[in-house]
Amino acid sequence: MKITGVLGKIYIALVMFFLYAPIAVLIVLSFNASRSRVIWGGFTMKWYTALLDSRAIMTALGTTVALALLSALIASVLGLFGAIGIYSMRRRNYRIMLFATNIPLVNADIVTGIALLLWFVRFLPLGFSSVLLAHVTFNIPYVILCVLPKLRDMDMFQYEAALDLGAGEPYAFVHILIPQILPGVLSGFLMAVTMSMDDFVITYFTKGPGVNTLSTLIYGEIKKGIKPEMYALSTILFFIVLILLILVNLPYDRMFTRTRRVR
Amino acid sequence: MNRSRTRLLAIPYIIWVAGFTVIPLIFIITKAVTDENGMLTASNLFAIFDPLHRKALMMSLLLAFISTVICIIIAYPVAIILRGSHIRKKNIILFVLILPMWMNFILRILAMQMLISNNGIVNHILETLELPPLKLINTPQAIVIGMVYDYLPYMMLPILNSVLSISEDVIEAAKDLGSDKMHVLLHIILPLSLTGVGSGITMVFVPSMTEFVIANILGGGKIQLLGNIIEQEFTVTMNWNLGSGLSVSLMAFVLITSFVFGRNNEDAAAGISI
Numbered sequence: 337m338k339i340t341g342v343l344g345k346i347y348i349a350l351v352m353f354f355l356y357a358p359i360a361v362l363i364v365l366s367f368n369a370s371r372s373r374v375i376w377g378g379f380t381m382k383w384y385t386a387l388l389d390s391r392a393i394m395t396a397l398g399t400t401v402a403l404a405l406l407s408a409l410i411a412s413v414l415g416l417f418g419a420i421g422i423y424s425m426r427r428r429n430y431r432i433m434l435f436a437t438n439i440p441l442v443n444a445d446i447v448t449g450i451a452l453l454l455w456f457v458r459f460l461p462l463g464f465s466s467v468l469l470a471h472v473t474f475n476i477p478y479v480i481l482c483v484l485p486k487l488r489d490m491d492m493f494q495y496e497a498a499l500d501l502g503a504g505e506p507y508a509f510v511h512i513l514i515p516q517i518l519p520g521v522l523s524g525f526l527m528a529v530t531m532s533m534d535d536f537v538i539t540y541f542t543k544g545p546g547v548n549t550l551s552t553l554i555y556g557e558i559k560k561g562i563k564p565e566m567y568a569l570s571t572i573l574f575f576i577v578l579i580l581l582i583l584v585n586l587p588y589d590r591m592f593t594r595t596r597r598v599r
Numbered sequence: 600m601n602r603s604r605t606r607l608l609a610i611p612y613i614i615w616v617a618g619f620t621v622i623p624l625i626f627i628i629t630k631a632v633t634d635e636n637g638m639l640t641a642s643n644l645f646a647i648f649d650p651l652h653r654k655a656l657m658m659s660l661l662l663a664f665i666s667t668v669i670c671i672i673i674a675y676p677v678a679i680i681l682r683g684s685h686i687r688k689k690n691i692i693l694f695v696l697i698l699p700m701w702m703n704f705i706l707r708i709l710a711m712q713m714l715i716s717n718n719g720i721v722n723h724i725l726e727t728l729e730l731p732p733l734k735l736i737n738t739p740q741a742i743v744i745g746m747v748y749d750y751l752p753y754m755m756l757p758i759l760n761s762v763l764s765i766s767e768d769v770i771e772a773a774k775d776l777g778s779d780k781m782h783v784l785l786h787i788i789l790p791l792s793l794t795g796v797g798s799g800i801t802m803v804f805v806p807s808m809t810e811f812v813i814a815n816i817l818g819g820g821k822i823q824l825l826g827n828i829i830e831q832e833f834t835v836t837m838n839w840n841l842g843s844g845l846s847v848s849l850m851a852f853v854l855i856t857s858f859v860f861g862r863n864n865e866d867a868a869a870g871i872s873i
Contacts, residue, residue: 361713361720374718421612442801442805447853455619533701537811573701
């Protein structure tokens with residue numbers, strides 16, 4: 337199919353404009369000397385310096401990052417072993433486990449959040465730990481769904497050859513199996529970090545008073561008006577992600593070949 | 600691999616699923632089918648059809664439906680255009696399409712509010728061009744704009760995945776056998792990409808059906824969606840039984856959608872992962 341030409345380019349440009357206009361607004365506002373959200377009051381860097389003094393924002397940032405890294409790490413470990421275990425199950429149990437894994441993905445966030453809230457209030461004071469448990473819960477499926485295709489693509493003969501050549505099972509496990517599925521674990525981990533950083537609804541229902549991630553802090557500030565420092569922070573985070581993504585240079589080619597092989 | 604032994608590796612995960620996926624679901628269903636005194640009742644489940652809630656349900660279904668359709672209409676041509684372009688460029692464009700998802704979602708919706716509010720940026724531009732201002736904010740249209748904006752990447756990724764993974768050989772074969780461009784599009788590409796469209800529909804419809812943040816920010820609290828009502832039952836009215844009942848009914852709608860349109864989560868996961 338070739339609908340390249342000018343028309344195609346204009347269309348793609350329009351879609352990109354739609355996706356990026358709000359982001360451009362946020363970036364411009366982070367340099368706006370006026371607190372107004374529509375009037376340009378001149379260029380300033382003051383929100384960036386004020387950012388460091390804003391306790392609420394820095395605490396929320398710390399909570400968000402700690403939550404994302406910790407929940408992604410726990411989810412990766414549980415998901416890695418979970419995926420290997422599920423992979424070696426018989427057909428019926430395999431199906432059951434895959435179904436259970438899909439529940440948090442298919443279910444609406446609001447239902448997942450409320451269900452966890454109803455359960456947590458029974459035995460746990462709401463706070464960082466309850467949010468962490470919730471984040472691990474919705475992160476594990478992403479890890480498992482990233483690792484399972486790797487297991488299916490894996491070269492089992494290598495593992496058996498290692499055993500024939502005298503490797504113990506733990507040795508073969510660590511040196512043959514793990515390296516082959518590590519890329520899957522890594523993309524699962526990165527996805528888990530992203531999902532955790534971006535989550536609002538589930539955090540909102542499970543957090544209790546006192547704990548704030550960036551999302552819940554922003555949501556709470558909507559009525560009072562968002563502090564311009566928040567625009568500065570989101571601009572910084574956006575460019576950090578942009579640079580990181582350029583550095584890892586997105587293995588999209590590999591991603592597509594993988595999905596094709598899964599089919 | 601000693602399968603009976605490696606199977607045991609799943610035990611921690613099985614415990615986690617039981618403890619944090621299955622038990623919470625049992626709790627919410629229990630709350631949904633009981634009243635505040637713990638007596639069995641179905642009234643909370645059917646409360647979704649009360650006149651007040653029915654209005655929110657219809658509004659949620661309508662807005663989710665419109666948003667999903669608009670997302671397909673925007674996303675599908677992007678996939679077709681990208682298929683026709685060169686591979687290097689494809690990676691860059693794909694990257695550009697996914698990047699917005701890394702900016703905090705509430706901030707993005709707030710920025711959308713700044714753009715389309717009555718004295719917002721779009722109207723300022725229209726004013727300087729001496730065009731009549733738009734009255735968008737606090738209308739259902741504003742919520743649809745927000746939903747399309749937020750969920751478009753979730754439609755784009757599975758569709759791109761399925762359209763781009765169609766083998767060029769199949770298309771060449773169709774052309775050799777006399778298909779023109781239109782025929783190839785309708786009879787080769789479209790049928791082969793339907794699974795992607797299905798995944799996209801579930802990934803857009805389910806969150807927009809259950810949304811409450813976008814409705815709060817862009818609807819100004821004037822338009823009640825099902826998500827708003829459930830949220831208020833938990834944070835304002837504090838009727839947890841009713842809130843759970845509505846949630847479980849909502850879950851039924853969500854499950855029906857996923858069942859009808861199917862959802863290949865592995866595809867979706869692979870599409871979003873970097």
